[in-house]
Amino acid sequence: MREEQTQGVVVAVEGNMATVKLPKPQACGSCGGEGSCCSGLTASGDVTVRATNEPGARLGEVVDVLLVQESSSKAVSILYLFPLAAMVLGAILGSWLHPLGDPEISAVVLSLVCLGAAFGLIGWRSSRTRDREIPPRIISVHRSHSSSRPT
8 A cells, every 4th residue: 555645725524524625646647547547536637535634624724635545556466367367267177177068168168257256256355345445534734824715
């Protein structure tokens, strides 16, 4: 996991949560995703996130937000390499064991079964870890800049 601290402006407060407008990350400049990975992308190119508001920041205040991010290489290996490996393993097992009589049909069927099992396992694991995700959190408030308003 990687931690990143960035500065933003509080644009809404609701209970112990605050919506913070952050500048567009530098990594977005070299990405071909055109903002598709960030659902909080605004028309101005800024990003909005919901963050826990432990210091009690108020509307319009400048805050420091701590973002915790998973490694993108880990996500790529889980989403692409694991299902691919499962499919290849299924094909090898099917051709060696040929439980359906014909080694080629067995390889195709077992590779698809293993592929489906891999995606099912990824979905199950994802639903279990979603509750443990660390939300962004406000770690400090710059009270001297409280007059600044979101643009």
